[in-house]
Amino acid sequence: MAEFTMELNDEQKEVRDWLHGFAADVIRPAAAEWDEREETPWPVIQEAAKVGIYSLDFYAQQYFDPTGLGIPMAMEELFWGDAGIALSIVGTGLAAVGVLANGTEEQIGTWIPQMYGDANDVKVAAFCSSEPDAGSDVASMRTRAVYDEAKDEWVINGTKTWATNGGIANVHVVVAVVDPELGSKGHASFIIPPNTPGLSQGQKFKKHGIRASHTAEVILDNVRVPGSCLLGGKDKLDERLARAREKARKGGERVKNAAMATFEASRPAVGAMAVGTARAAYEVALEYAQTREQFGRPIIDNQGVAFQLADMRTQIDAARLLVWRASWMAINGKPFTAAEGSMSKLFASETAKKVTAQAIQILGGNGYTREYPVERMHRDAAIYTIFEGTSEIQRLVIARTLSGMPIR
Ligand SMILES: Cc1cc2nc3c(=O)[nH]c(=O)nc-3n(C[C@H](O)[C@H](O)[C@H](O)COP(=O)(O)OP(=O)(O)OC[C@H]3O[C@@H](n4cnc5c(N)ncnc54)[C@H](O)[C@@H]3O)c2cc1C
Numbered sequence: 001m002a003e004f005t006m007e008l009n010d011e012q013k014e015v016r017d018w019l020h021g022f023a024a025d026v027i028r029p030a031a032a033e034w035d036e037r038e039e040t041p042w043p044v045i046q047e048a049a050k051v052g053i054y055s056l057d058f059y060a061q062q063y064f065d066p067t068g069l070g071i072p073m074a075m076e077e078l079f080w081g082d083a084g085i086a087l088s089i090v091g092t093g094l095a096a097v098g099v100l101a102n103g104t105e106e107q108i109g110t111w112i113p114q115m116y117g118d119a120n121d122v123k124v125a126a127f128c129s130s131e132p133d134a135g136s137d138v139a140s141m142r143t144r145a146v147y148d149e150a151k152d153e154w155v156i157n158g159t160k161t162w163a164t165n166g167g168i169a170n171v172h173v174v175v176a177v178v179d180p181e182l183g184s185k186g187h188a189s190f191i192i193p194p195n196t197p198g199l200s201q202g203q204k205f206k207k208h209g210i211r212a213s214h215t216a217e218v219i220l221d222n223v224r225v226p227g228s229c230l231l232g233g234k235d236k237l238d239e240r241l242a243r244a245r246e247k248a249r250k251g252g253e254r255v256k257n258a259a260m261a262t263f264e265a266s267r268p269a270v271g272a273m274a275v276g277t278a279r280a281a282y283e284v285a286l287e288y289a290q291t292r293e294q295f296g297r298p299i300i301d302n303q304g305v306a307f308q309l310a311d312m313r314t315q316i317d318a319a320r321l322l323v324w325r326a327s328w329m330a331i332n333g334k335p336f337t338a339a340e341g342s343m344s345k346l347f348a349s350e351t352a353k354k355v356t357a358q359a360i361q362i363l364g365g366n367g368y369t370r371e372y373p374v375e376r377m378h379r380d381a382a383i384y385t386i387f388e389g390t391s392e393i394q395r396l397v398i399a400r401t402l403s404g405m406p407i408r
Contacts, residue, residue, distance in 0.1 A: 001332045002066045002067045002068070002328070002331070002332065004324075004325065004328045005067065005069075006321070006324065008069060008073065009067070012065070012067070012069060012070070012073060015062075015070075015073070015074070016073050016074075016077055019053065019073075019074055019077035019078060020077045020080070022048070022051065022053060022078075022081070023077050023078055023080050023081025023082075023086075024081065026044060026047055026048075026081075027044065027078065027081030027082050027085050027086065028081045028082060028373075030044050030082070030085060031081070031082035031084070031085060031212075031373065031376065032370065032373070032376065034082075034084060034085055034211070034212035035082075035084055035211045035212055035376055036211075037211075037212070038206065038207075038211040038212070039212070039214070040088050040124070040165075040168060040212065040213070040214045041084075041085050041088055041212050042122065044085050044088070044089070045088055045089055045122050045124070046119065046122050048089050049116070049117075049118070049119040049122045050119045053078075053089065054089055054092075054116065054122065055116055056096060056112050056113065056115075056116055059090075059093045059096065060100075062074045063097070063100075064331075065331070066331060066332075067328065067331070068324070068327035068328035068329070068330060068331035068332065069324055069327060069328070071268075071269050071272065071327060072268060072269065072271070072272035072275075072320075072323050072324055072327045073272075075090065075269050075272035075273045075275075075276060076272045076273075076275050076276040076279065076320070077276065078090065078276065079272070079273040079274075079275075079276030079277050079280075080276040080277070080279055080280045081276075081280075082212070082376075082380075083209070083210050083213075083273065083276075083277050083377070083380035083381075083383070084209070084210040084211050084212030084213045084380060085212045085213075086273070086276070087164065087210050087212075087213040087273075088124070088165075088212055088213050088214070091124060091125075091126070091164040091165050091213065092115050092116060092123075092124045092125040092165070092169075094127050094164070094266075095115060095125035095126055095127040095165075095169070095171070095172075095173045096112050096115055096116075096125060097266065098127050098173045098189055098231070099111055099112055099115075099173060099191070099231060100112070101262060102189055102231040102232045103231045103232065104231075104232065104233055106228075107191065107228070107231060107232075111171055111191050111193075114170055114171050114193075114194065115169075115170060115171045117170065123169075123170035123171075124165045124168060124169050124170065125165060125169045125170065125171045125172070125173065126163045126164060126165040126166045126167075126168075126169035126171075126172045126173070126218070127163070127164070127172075127173045128160035128163040128166060128172055128173065128174045128175065128218050129141075129160070129175040130160065130161055130162045130163070131143060131158065131159060131160055131161055132159060132161050135162075136389070136390060136392075136393050138184055138187075139183040139184040141175065141176070141177055141184075141187060142158055142177065143156065143157065143158025143159070143160060143174065143175070143176040143177060143220060144156070144157055144158060144176060144177050144180075145176035145177065145178050145188065145190060147178075147227075147234075148224075151224075152226065152227040153224045153225065153226055153227060154190060154224070154225050154226075154227065154229065154230060155222060155223070155224055156174060156176050156190060156192075156198075156220045156222075156223040156224075156225065157220055157221065157222060157223070158176065158220050159202065159217060159218070159219055159220070160174065160217065160218040160219075160220070161202075161217045161218075162205070162215055162217075162387075163215065163216060163217070163218045164213055164214070164215055165213075165214055166201060166214070166215070166216040166217065166218040167200065167201020167202070167204070167214075167216045167217075167218055168201070168214055168216075170194045171191060171192070171193065171194060172191075172192040172199065172218060173189055173190070173191060173192075173231070174189065174190050174192055174218075174220065175187050175188070175189050175190075176188065176189075176190060178237065178241070179241055179244075179245075181245075181248070182241065182244045182245065182248060185240075185241075185244035185247075185248075186241065186244065188230060188231070188232075188237055189230075189231040189232075190225055190229050190230055190231065191225065191229040191231065192220075192223060192225060192229070193225065193229065196223055196224075196225060197223070197224075198220060198221045198222050198223035198224070199218065199219070199220055199221075199223050200218075200219045200221070201216050201217065201218060201219070202216060202217025202218065202219050203216065203217050204216040208379050208382055209376070209378075209379030209380040209381070209382055209383055210379075210380050210383050211379075260397075261336065263341065263342070263388075263389065263397075264326065264329075264330065264336040264339060264340065264341030264342060265330035265341060266341075266388065267326070267341040267342055267344065267345035267388055267389065267394075268322075268323045268324075268326040268327045268330065268341050268344045268345065269327075270345050270348075270349070270384060270387070270388045271319065271322065271323040271326070271344040271345040271347070271348035271349065271384075272320075272323050272327075272348070273384065274319065274345075274348040274349045274351065274352035274381065274384040275316060275319050275320050275323060275348050275351075275352070277352045277356065277377050277380055277381050277384070278312075278315075278316045278319065278348075278351050278352040278355040278356065278381070279316055280373070280377055281355055281356040281359035281373075281374050281377040281378070281381075282309070282312045282313060282316055282355055282359065284359060284363070284372065284373060284374055284377075285309060285312070285358065285359040285362040285363065285374065286300075286309055288362060288363050288366075288372075289305050289306070289309060289362055292363075292364075299362070305362060308358050308361070308362060309362070311358075312355045312358055312359075315351045315354070315355060316351060316355060318347065318351075319344070319347050319348035319351045319352075320348075322340070322343055322344035322347050322348065323344045323348055325340060325344070326340045326341040326343070326344040327344075329341075336401070337401070338398070338401060338402060339394075339397045339398040339400075339401040339402075342389070342394040342397045342398050342401075343394070343398055345384075345388065345389070345394055346391055346394035346395065346398070348384070349381075349384030349385045349391060350385060350391060352381040352384050353378075353381045353382060353384070353385060355381075356374060356377045356378035356380075356381040357378055359374040359377065359378070360374050360375060360378055396408075
């Protein structure tokens with residue numbers, strides 16, 4: 001087990017500086033353009049692929065970093081560059097993690113390379129869980145997967161929504177109900193291979209922020225996939241369903257530890273994205289406050305401005321510490337007895353919203369225009385309190401975990 005440390009080692013510092021260089025030289029200068037275009041920034045993804053940032057290798061290296069700091073450090077730097085573009089770069093990783101976590105060796109080897117493509121022909125992947133009537137309430141999911149034993153195929157029908165890269169992905173990972181009696185315990189994940197008939201994109205959303213990231217509905221109309229596309233395989237699913245049925249028969253379990261380990265492990269990564277956006281806005285505000293003069297002196301000379309910056313920086317550092325702690329816990333298999341992963345996502349995302357709003361205030365009229373990046377950062381920051389579980393859901397998970405009560 002790696003000791004918890006707040007100091008990056010030399011290798012991590014090198015990676016951080018390299019990522020920061022890419023974020024500063026490639027991502028940030030492209031941010032305003034792709035925000036206006038509201039399109040996937042394919043040339044930037046390709047650039048990231050060429051230098052090795054858009055690849056499973058890079059992602060896996062950070063993911064398995066024994067200190068736990070690889071992913072949060074990478075997310076912070078890329079999202080410091082720009083949230084919309086960075087999400088276009090790391091969105092595939094979110095789908096890939098779904099396969100890494102639940103897939104067999106063969107599934108990992110077959111599908112993950114197809115999610116990324118190669119530097120000359122980059123591809124993206126999508127993870128589709130949310131539905132129009134199943135957002136926070138994942139258990140009310142309706143997309144159904146039925147096994148056709150004669151053909152060893154799964155037949156999937158339903159409508160997914162809010163899918164990052166939905167419809168433009170080469171590979172879609174779709175969560176569907178296999179046993180409606182079991183609520184969320186009756187769900188399973190499926191790979192939908194490239195060009196599978198029956199899968200189509202519904203509406204593409206016009207969003208408030210992270211506009212360079214493609215978000216759309218995904219329609220599944222009698223989509224047939226081979227049995228081998230069930231993540232983890234049929235035997236494992238049957239075993240899991242049998243255990244869930246047995247538990248349900250015995251009357252279910254009282255809420256003991258409501259913090260689900262997989263979410264606790266993935267939520268700090270979203271917290272780190274929020275830290276990146278918050279830090280970016282803070283840096284712009286600090287520089288502006290030092291150079292903008294009113295009443296014959298820099299505006300930072302006023303406590304009213306300087307104290308805001310002091311609070312902003314304090315909250316960003318506190319958010320990063322929560323994120324790093326939870327990431328360290330995840331990689332070292334520590335139990336999340338206080339839902340520390342959810343805590344880190346809650347605090348970091350609320351911090352990003354607050355800090356980016358303060359940055360607009362410090363820049364005055366300029367902050368309110370698209371001449372300066374803070375208004376975009378503020379629009380972008382609003383996503384962090386919504387996706388991967390809203391702030392209210394994080395509080396619910398934390399409160400349930402602390403109390404052991406099924407708080408509603
Ligand atoms: C840009 C974007 C990208 C996304 N990418 C993906 C993706 O790639 N894949 C995917 O599967 N999903 C994705 N999502 C979906 C996202 O995870 C959901 O939007 C989120 O889980 C919230 O669900 P909802 O939008 O249906 O809101 P709802 O669940 O309808 O919530 C509405 C409001 O009610 C509150 N609320 C709900 N239940 C409770 C409760 N019990 N107690 C207190 N408050 C409650 C919520 O906190 C929220 O404030 C994305 C969403 C967006 C906007």
